[in-house]
Amino acid sequence: MAENTNALGEVAVGAPPGMPQLDIGTFDNQVFWLLITLVAIYFVLSRVALPRIAAILAERQGTITNDIAAAEDLKAKAEAAEAAYDKALADARAEAQRIAGETKAAIQADLDVAIEKADADIAAKAAESEKAIAEIRAGAMDAVAEVAKDTAQEIVAAMGGKADAKAVAAAVDSRMKG
Amino acid sequence: MADDAKGGGGLEFHPMDQFIVKPLFGEVGDPVHWYTITNATLWLALAVLAIIGLMVLTTSKRAVVPGRGQSIAELMYGFVYKMVEDVTGKDGIKYFPYIMTLFMFILCANFLGLIPMSFTTTSHIAVTAILGFGVFFAVTILGFVKNGASFLGLFWVSSAPLPLRPVLAIIEIISYFVRPVSHSIRLAGNMMAGHAVLKVFAGFAQVAAIAPVAIIGVMAIYGLEVLVSAIQAYVFTILTCVYLKDALHPHH
Secondary structure: OHHHHHHOOOOOOOOOOOOHHHOHHHHHHHHHHHHHHHHHHHHHHHHHHHHHHHHHHHHHHHHHHHHHHHHHHHHHHHHHHHHHHHHHHHHHHHHHHHHHHHHHHHHHHHHHHHHHHHHHHHHHHHHHHHHHHHHHHHHHHHHHHHHHHHHHHHHHHHHOOOOOHHHHHHHHHHHHHO | OHHHHHOOOOOOOOOOHHHOOOEOOOOOOOOOOOOOOEHHHHHHHHHHHHHHHHHHHOOOOOOOOOOHHHHHHHHHHHHHHHHHHHHHOHHHHHHHHHHHHHHHHHHHHHHHHOOOOOOOHHHOHHHHHHHHHHHHHHHHHHHHHHHHHHHHHHHOOOOOOHHHHHHHHHHHHHHHHHHHHHHHHHHHHHHHHHHHHHHHHHHHOOOHHHHHHHHHHHHHHHHHHHHHHHHHHHHHHHHHHHHHHHHHOOOO
C-alpha cells in the first residue's frame, strides 16, 4: 500500500493509476452532488430566471409594437392634417377667386354706372352747349338781320330816299329768308 | 517526499492530478463518501452561483432597454430558445427549461474549469454520463409515451428500399444505443484532454530552454480550450435537441 501511494504521489488511496475519472469510489459522491446541482439550476431557471427573461422580452416586444402602432397613428394624423391643410388651401384659393370675381363684378357695375352717368352728363353738357351754340347762332342771325336792316336803312337814306323802317325791315327779312 | 527522491531530473508531469476528487475539508487521503463535500461539490456549487449571477441577478432590474449583464442573459435565453424551436419545432418548446438547464450547467462548468487551479466537473465521465444517460432515458421514455409503439418507426427507414430496411434498422438501433455513450464521452473527453494538454505544456515550462515555447503553447491551447468549452456546451445541447426531436417526431 505504501509503495503504491509513493508511486502515485498524492493520489488518494484506492484511486487507480492514471485516470481519476475511472475511480469508481468517487462516482456516488459526484452523482449525488451533480443531481443536487442540476435540480437547483433547474429550479432557479424555471422558477425565476426564464419566466423573468420571457416577461422582459414580451414587454419589450409589446413596447415596440405599441411604439410602432403609435408611430402609425401619428403618421395617419399627419397625413390627415396635410389633407386638411390642402383642402383649406384649395378652399381659400376658391374663396379668393370668388371674392376677386365678385369685387371685379362690383367694380365693373360701379364703373358702368359711372360711365353711364358720365355719358349722360356729357350728353347733357353737349345738348346744353348745342343749345347755347344755337342761341348764339340765332343771336348772330338776329344781329346780322339788325345790321342788315340798319345798313339797308342807312344806304337808303344815303341814296336820298325816305327810308321807311318797316318796309326796309320787311324787305331785308324776305331777302334773308330767300 | 517521494516525488523529490524520484524526480531527480526536475521534469515532473502530473497532468491528471487536477482531476482528482478529494475532500474539501480534512486530509488528502480521507475517504470520499457519497455525502462528502469535495472539490467537485465546491465547483458544482460555484456553477450554480455563476448561473444565478448570470441569469437572475443581471435581470433583476427587468429593464426594457437591457444593460450589459441583462443582454448576456437575454442572449443565452434567445440562443437556446431559438435552438430548441428550430430543431424540435413548436411542440419542443415546453422542454426548453430542461435543455436550458443542461446548457447553462455545461457552459458554466466548462468555463469555471478554465480558471487556473480549479476543478473541471464536466471532465469527469461520472458527471457527463449522468447527463448523457439522463437525456437518453428521458428522450426514450418520452418517445414511447408520446408515440406509443410507433416510436419504433424511428428505426424503420421507410424511405429506403425494402430489402435494405432490416439492415438499416440494425444500424439505427446500434447508433441509437451508442448515443448516450458518445454524448457523454465527447464532453468529458474534450474537457479532460484539453486540460491535460495544458498541464503537460505547463510541465515543460519547468525547463528554462523550452519555457517560452511552452508558455506560448499554454496560451494557445488555453484559447482553444475557451472555444472548446463553448462549443462542447453547444454540441451537447443541440444533440439533446436532435434526440428530443426524434422522440417527438420519430418518422423520417
